[in-house]
Amino acid sequence: MVATLLRLRFRVLGNQLARSPWQLVGFIFGALYGLGLLVGIAVGLVLLGFGTLPLASSVIVGVGSVVTLGWALVPLVAFGVDTTLDPARLVVFPMSLSRMMVALTFAGVCGIPGIITSAAAIATIATWVHWPAAIVGWLVSTPLAVLTAVVASRTVASLASGLGGGRRFREAAGIVVFIPLILAGPIIAGVATGFAVNVDTLASTIPVLGWTPLGAAWAVPAAAAAGDLAGAAAKLLIALVTLAVLWLVWKASLGRSLAHPRQTSAAPVRAGSIGWFGRVPTGAAGAVFARAVTYWTRDPRYLRQLIGAPLVPVLLWFYARDGDPLIALTFSGPIIAIVIGIVVYADISYDGTAFGTELITGAPGRADRIGRSLAAAAVALPLVLLAVIVPIALSGEWEQFPGILGMSVGILLTCYGVCAVTSAHLVVPVSASGDNPFKRVPGTTFLQGMAFFGIWLVALVLSAPVVIVGLIGYFTQNATLSWFACAVGIVVGTAVLVGGILIGGRALDTTAPVLLSRLKAMKNA
Structure with missing residues (x-):
């Protein structure tokens, strides 16, 4: 069933591209942009391997944490949630909730952002190969890092789609939530000014990210390369717990939304009232x-x-x-x-x-x-x-x-x-x-x-x-x-x-x- 749904995803994408040449051109532009970005990342990772271990650790953990956060937030703000496989439509298929979630996760990995993230995560081996102890940690943590990013995106999307019980509340929340997005520039500038972010601040902050759900999976190879096997094991445990918690939260939210789908209703109006049609x-x-x-x-x-x-x-x-x-x-x-x-x-x-x-x-x-x-x-x-x-x-x-x-x-x-x-x-x-x-x-x-x-x-x-x-x-x-x-x-x-x-x-x-x-x-x- 999972393979069937993945084929369905690509069939829908193919139909959309075949219907409109302009959509095909846009898709090609996006793919070429992603390919160029991936080549640049790979070259940077190769060069990073000739640097020091602290530098490599800071760059990979810091960028990896931003990537994980981006998967959870940027798709919602800039491009939205990919609903090619909409859970509300899949509910009629004879499949368990867990199997549906697996299919949705693989669908996320197989999209252009998922492919770029996966390829970039795999390409970090070009850096860690200079420290043989990091290779074992890389083999275990790389799939965790990618899955955590994709599942985090699905979890946040599921929670956002179920915001509020009533339609009017959801609509009001959908309007109000854009206010901090529009004001993101002043907010970020104010935070940056208030904390006076500099190189020293970043250097002290990035190691902390390796102990957070955002960067734990990315930090496992760095800890192993430094000989800190206990730290590597602890960060691996944090990454596993993070993925498990995200999965459970997503499962609960998705199950609730599918068991209690949104109901549409019309507000009662006075007989004969036709609104603006009676005023013009x-x-x-x-x-x-x-x-x-x-x-x-x-x-x-x-x-x-x-x-x-x-x-x-x-x-x-x-x-x-x-x-x-x-x-x-x-x-x-x-x-x-x-x-x-x-x-x-x-x-x-x-x-x-x-x-x-x-x-x-x-x-x-x-x-x-x-x-x-x-x-x-x-x-x-x-x-x-x-x-x-x-x-x-x-x-x-x-x-x-x-x-x-x-x-x-x-x-x-x-x-x-x-x-x-x-x-x-x-x-x-x-x-x-x-x-x-x-x-x-x-x-x-x-x-x-x-x-x-x-x-x-x-x-x-x-x-x-x-x-x-x-x-x-x-x-x-x-x-x-x-x-x-x-x-x-x-x-x-x-x-x-x-x-x-x-x-x-x-x-x-x-x-x-x-x-x-x-x-x-x-x-x-």
Whole structure:
């Protein structure tokens, strides 16, 4: 059964790559990057073997500890959890929980990150071969190090996916948990400053890591090479206990989630209450607007895209605190506009197959573009205006208000104009409503991220006229240029938005059936 599930994993991957040439290209780029990284690691380990034992021990234990921590945290933050073999779908197979966990562990080892980690761990023999006593420890501890990393990732993922009992609690937690991730830079900088990390501190800290669950498995060969057989045995015991505890915690969490799957329920509503659909004008554009506003105000996948907006002033203040923070805070509005204005570049993806209900009504593409753009602006524009008004009120430089306002509004409208075109052509894999916020959706690729930044670049280029005029007006303290920037921002932004709605609407009339077929294929993947 384990072999069958592993074949299924690679069959799913092959189908995904065969369905889209761009996903295949992205996969190849990722594989080449991993291969290059692995070659660099191997060369470094060979050279490290000609150094001293303390140096080799510090590097391998320190880097190995970071790798183990990265397996537990980085996949959740940056790429999400690989759910190609989703335990919730495997529960119908006639297999025990332990056998399912073995299959999931091997699936993790057989992925590109798992292969790179395994190969790098094996390559440490190039260093330890210079100390024959370390080879025995390497033979025993290397599989432990790799398995600990993979099982730690699965354990943390299982615990995160089961966070909270109710759906609303999970959704709220999924939104709040992104706050420390966005503030990671200031947090790390503050910790580094507070502890004044230097070479001596690291030299005294790394040996301690060898006695922790993060670095125990990596430190066994080093202890054996130093002749400390008792220390090597103790660290091996710590590694074994760590793997056993992680396995048991994962087993308990996974068993609980499979025995008590999440239940979906709808909140009771008053008879006749149709929400936003009863508050907007009738017609296709009004209906799309009402549905989109409902998404923006109730769907946590949309709300998570807004969580970064209130934190922009915090980041600006932190990085400008040694100078004049008010100057940096003044540009909160334009920065927030570019951050949240681009998130709708493929918003049809969040409709899923429900997009078909719009198609069967025969709603024109132009109405769809108008409704979605107005809904996004209804949520984002108040945030942008607040970010413009508050810093200006604190500084008292009201003569600069028109220029900052023009830049902010111009950028926001320009972004919506660009996204009105791109979202008529693009759908991307997204998590389903109520899913684990860290879940990695099969089908996401490196090129998808590149496409996002390419769209961002196009929006910045089209916004360049108002940005240039606004910056000149601000730094020269020219009130006339400030008002001119306001006019340019509103005119250029409106022109790009109208053009985007017209072009995107015409394109959507043609591409809508194709987009629906892609959404159905993603759902069935």
